[in-house]
Amino acid sequence: MTIHEQPHVADRHAHFVGGGIASLAGAAFLVRDGNMPGENIHVYEKLDVTGGAMDGAGDPEEGYLIRGGRMFNYPTYECTWDLFETIPSLEGDSRSVKDVMDEFNDANPSHAETRLMYEGERIDASEYGLTDQHRQSLARLLLTPEAKLGDTRIEEWFDESFLETNFWYVWATIFAFQPWHSAAEVRRYMYRFLHEFPQLHTMEGVDRTKYNQYDSMILPLRHWLEDRGVNFEYGHVVTDMDIVPSRSGRTVERIHCETDSGTESVDVDASDLVFVTNGSMTDGSSIGGMDEVPELNETGASWELWKSIAEDNPQFGNPSVFADNVTETKWESFTVTLHNTELFDHIVEFTQEEPGNGLVTYLGSNWLLSTVVASQPHFENQPDDVKVFWGYALFPDREGNYVEKPMSECTGREILEELCYHLQCEEQLPEMLDDVTCIPAMMPFITAHFQPREPGDRPKVVPDGSNNLAFLGQYAEQPRDVVFTVEYSVRSAMTAVYDLLDLDETVPPVTKHYRDPDVLADAVRAAYR
Structure with a gap:
């Protein structure tokens, strides 16, 4: 037929x-x-x-849950x-x-003030910290056809120092890349989001719901x-x-x-x-609880x-x-519901980030913790006196700095104790966690699509x-x-x-922002900051 x-x-x-x-x-x-x-x-x-x-x-009452937030x-x-x-x-x-x-983002534009923190201090994330060798590796990656990259891993393409730059920490925690992920996928992202290079640290190009x-x-x-x-x-x-x-x-x-x-x-x-x-x-x-490990x-x-x-x-x-390498494809997130808003207020004050601005990554964290305090309310049925924030970690199998076990073995309470250590308020435990619920979510395939292929x-x-x-x-x-x-x-x-259906319709093409001379010039300037 x-x-x-x-x-x-x-x-x-x-x-x-x-x-x-x-x-x-x-x-x-x-x-x-x-x-x-x-x-x-x-x-x-x-x-x-x-x-x-x-x-x-x-x-x-029971607590809110978001496994992951889409930007x-x-x-x-x-x-x-x-x-x-x-x-x-x-x-x-x-x-x-x-x-x-559109109306929400016009009224609540993203502009991260504190994208990276280390031991309680704000890092100037606008300084990407790339060397000439890093820039050459980036240019070489962009100029190499995807078919020639095969299953090359990021850590095989860039040297170890690249993975310790502000640029990489900003990039990796926005898009959830790991060093062992596909170099071909990173290349695609760099082409697709080249127009965002100058403002990755502020996340001004991010729209939210x-x-x-x-x-x-x-x-x-x-x-x-x-x-x-x-x-x-x-x-x-x-x-x-x-x-x-x-x-x-x-x-x-x-x-x-x-x-x-x-x-x-x-x-x-x-x-x-x-x-x-x-x-x-x-x-x-798998979903855990305040006193339950997922x-x-x-x-x-x-x-x-x-x-x-x-x-x-x-x-x-x-x-x-x-699907067959869960160790490399998993990470863990957590959603926190607060009737006692002391911890929520402390995060806002400590990071100097108003709700809705963006995510904050704590570079001193062995787990590489990040938190997102969204504009409130974040749920339609969320009362005014209840607050919600979300977080995740890229390295859940590493031992914590404060809680001496991997995040993957922690309850929601222990995850918050580790977070409070990086927020420098651990001395206020356990009072700060009174009437607070943290629900962790372990997702074994959350970055499986980034596997070398x-x-x-x-x-x-x-x-x-x-x-x-x-x-x-x-x-x-x-x-x-x-x-x-x-x-x-x-x-x-x-x-x-x-x-x-053999429709006489056209799928909108992927926009080629990278062909805009102004976009190219701005990206090059950002790479030298």
């Missing part, structure tokens, strides 16, 4: 495996641009909530803004989600989809798919799920569409499914490259020879775009929908 013989879109169905932002965006593009009836779209999610990594949950950049999120400028906000008026974000990303973006999008009849099948773990090869290519004919009530199979017509989020940065997450899981449903379908289909990528390890969004299957998210290959972003997921969804 050729594309011209396909039945009308109203007679076709679409199945999304995973309920993260990529699937939600894909469903929206099917409805908005493909004119598919919402009731023909089915989203299978193992949890009881959608949104994936764009999460935000809890209440003031946005206006000129580099072309597909994201294309979507959210058409999704109504939940503000009760005619403004879109993008309108509300009014509340956490779940309240501000996922909820409005989900409501929009539900209003159009999209079916959300919660508690459904997709375990396998029947993919049948033929002369015309590979076709998904059946989806197998595990549910609370047993095993289910969903028949898929050859003209139907199947979208799979292959791998997830928050899969296998566990470390070493697998997750999305990874098991990808391995299953790639076993007989090599063009579907190599999931083991990303070779061409082909990530499948194409629509693999060669695929008749009705597309891949979405961080592990679907999209040339030149950067993986640890909402934009990458949304772009994959738009690409997949437009391709499989």
Whole structure:
């Protein structure tokens, strides 16, 4: 059957495996641009909530939880803004989600005053500290074609002194890069965000949502989809798919799920569409508590499914490259809810950063701790007298400076004790932690997408020879775009929908800011600070 013989879109169905932002965006593009009836779209999610990594949950009594915070950049999120400028906000008026974000950022612009601290002192992060050798290595990386980099690691490309510069600490803690991550991915980020080089230390180019990303973006999008009849099948773990090869290519004919009530199979017509989020940065997450240590899981449903379908289909990528080294792909975050706001107030005073400015990294921390004090309230249901902040560490397996154990073995209380040491208020323990809740989250695959890789390890969004299957998210290959972003997921969804429906629509191209002479000149000047 050729594309011209396909039945009308109203007679076709679409199945999304995973309920993260990529699937939600894909469903929206099917409805908005493909004119598919919402009731023909089915989203299978193992949890009881959608949104994936764009999460935000809890209440003031039990405590709030954000596994990770997404940052946005206006000129580099072309597909994201294309979507959210058409999704109504939940503000009760005619403004879109993008309108509300724009108004919030106009009123609350980011401008970090204290991006780096060491032993209680503010570091001038505007002085990047790069040497001529560092600058030469950066230039050589940018001039080397990605295909020639292969699975080269960052620590193989730059010398050890580069990894101790202010530039690297600022860069690594914004984007969550580790020395053992892919040099090819760093190269992509440098091209994509070259226009941000002069202001990395102030984070002026960062846009944020009014509340956490779940309240501000996922909820409005989900409501929009539900209003159009999209079916959300919660508690459904997709375990396998029947993919049948033929002369015309590979076709998904059946989806197998595990549910609370047993095993289910969903028949898929050859003209139907199947979208799979292959791998997830928050899969296998474990949540701890004030007096509970989160566990470390070493697998997750999305990874098991990808391995299953790639076993007989090599063009579907190599999931083991990303999923089989949890030691290198994990880090830990924590969300703090404060009824007693003494610690919150101390952070603001100690760092001289007003809520909403940006993240502060504590260079003296063995764990390489960073904290983010967002504009308050950060949750729609957050009372005025309750405060919330978030933090994370890139090296959770190192022993703490104050708490003599790795962060990965710490309770929420012990994480806060370690933080208080770096905030130089440990003498006020335990009073400062009275009526405070810290919920740690261990995420074994949070940076798996940065693992050194070779061409082909990530499948194409629509693999060669695929008749009705597309891949979405961080592990679907999209040339030149950067993986640890909402934009990458949304772009994959738009690409997949437009391709499989053969729409006469164009995916917005990745903007080439690096070709602007002014951007190049400003970046070079910043490299000499």
